[in-house]
Amino acid sequence: MKSTTRITLMVVIAAIVSFSFIKSEEHIAEMEAVKKVxxxxxxxxxxxxxxxxxxxxxxxxxxxxxxxxxEEISKYPIADWIAGVKKKKANGYDQNDKKNIWDHNFANIDITGKAAQVKVELKNQGNHVYTDYLSLLKFDSGWKIVAKVYHKHEK
Structure with a gap:
């Protein structure tokens, strides 16, 4: 192989590796942004x-x-959920009570462009209670949770 061909090949390989590194850094940053939300x-x-x-x-x-x-779908809108959260907190919610402490595990995070799907496992007092699937979209203002479907585990 001629030295110019070797040099060209090395430059191409370096460019591919650099591009992959930049893409993976961007992907990691997006994963962290989704997890934070x-x-x-x-x-x-x-x-x-x-x-x-x-x-x-x-x-x-x-x-x-x-x-x-x-065979129907029930929808629980965010406005109703937020109202319920405010009411529960106003009625003496104790953040330190063990029954109010939820452990979580990010079982999977999948991002494609401006769409993401997060699988979260929620445990309460050591019991796996919910497996939630959250859908997110990236808006000009950042990532927002747009929908949830879930499975409630039996004790």
Whole structure:
């Protein structure tokens, strides 16, 4: 192989490796941004801290929880959920009570462009209670949770 061919090949390989590194850094940054929204707005906002302000920041205004009811779909909109969180907190919610502490595990995070899907496992007092699937979209203002479907585990 001629030395110019070797040099060209080395430059091409270096460019591919550099591009892959940049893409993976961008992907890691997006994964961290998605995790932060889910952690702040969902895990702490909706569960551990009952922080309605954090929920309003991280959930899209058109968000709903979708639940099957026979062959129909029941929708629980974010406005109703936030109202319930505010009411529960106003009625003496004790953040240190063990029954109000939810452990979580990010089982999977999948991002393609401006769409993401997060699988979160929620445990309460050592029991696996929910497996949640959160859909997110990236808007000009950042990532927002737009929908949830879930499975409630039997004890």
């Amino acid at each position: 889910v952690y702040d707005s969902y895990i702490n906002g909706a569960f551990n801290e009952l922080n309605a302000e954090a929920m309003e920041k991280g959930f899209h205004k058109d968000f709903s929880i979708f639940t099957p009811k026979g």
